[in-house]
Amino acid sequence: MNKLLVISGPTATGKTQLAFKLAKLLNGELISADSRQVYKGMDIGTGKEFSAEIPTWECDVVRPDEEWSAAHFVKLANKLIPEIQNRQKLPIVVGGTGLYIVNLLNPPETLNIPPNNEFRQKLERLTLSELQGALRHLNEKRFNQMNDSDQRNPRRLIRAIEVVKFRKLHKSRNGKETPYYPCYNVLHVGLTVPIKEIDRRIEERVRQRLQNRVEQEVRRLVKKYGWDSALSFTIGYQEWKPYFDGECSIDEAVKRWTTHEKQYARRQLVWMAKYSPDKLFDSGESNHYQDIEAHVCRWYYGKE
């Protein structure tokens, strides 16, 4: 039994509800592939949902001021998945962070090359052309491999430099940072909805979260962790800062939040178009659940 079910898709398509249903049906446990729900206390704004019967892993694992990354996610997931399987249960990875899922299923060689924060801080002070120059000087080939947009992306340039530097330093003892290549029997189900419907659901959800007093949650978290934390790069949190600082009205802040959420959904769709799941379902269609259930069961109960 090495089966692994993956459910991905843009925000507001009903992934979590689907995962709960399937978990109940197939005796499963969830692993959240969500880069924001890992943060403790960021509950209302990230829309955490739990079920009394079904365990959900990789939620609430670090504080908003702690470090987290795709590599952390993958490492923990590769520990959890066999554990769940050993309990004779089905692990279900659900989430909208496409990179996490891709990295889990198909880890890049560089995944376990750690960041060098001190070095990064130094590089962050450089201009774009200085960064480009630095990478070309270290490894012209690597620079040329990058596409036009990445060559102008400071963050990507910094990581590339970091990787090259690391390899130069550790070329003798290669192997330690090679990622673990799992071989699970994976079914990857994608969930989508026409974009107009996603927009509608996002608007509704923002209203709902306001009613659930996100504002209080944000205020509390800012007090505890400050803006120098995940709060400043999370939709639904970052937008509150100008309002708290008296630079805009609450309506403007909420509008920006909604817009950012919609833009995010579009980016997720672009990502999904590139890394398409095995099978895509439209959760706006009335009988989608039956279709998904049938499809998943065929895989689950089928021969290995």
Next chain:
RNA sequence: GCUGGGGUGGCGGAGCGGACAAUCGCACCAGACUGUAAAUCUGGCGCCUCACGGCUACCCAGGUUCGAAUCCUGGCCCCAGCA
């Protein structure tokens, strides 16, 4: 009613005689992406054309000028202060 400021592309906002289809930001569209990914970055964004290029544009109507979003006159509208 007087005085002063102003009307620019979906919005905010530069430009104040030529180099302006008009800096920039936002929104929007299309993408990229392999340890920050709800992040970060790229391209497009008046109309027609694959392109060279052409056409119509900076409230409206006139005028000055080789040339006007930019100057002048009149009109309409907005804002601030005074009445």
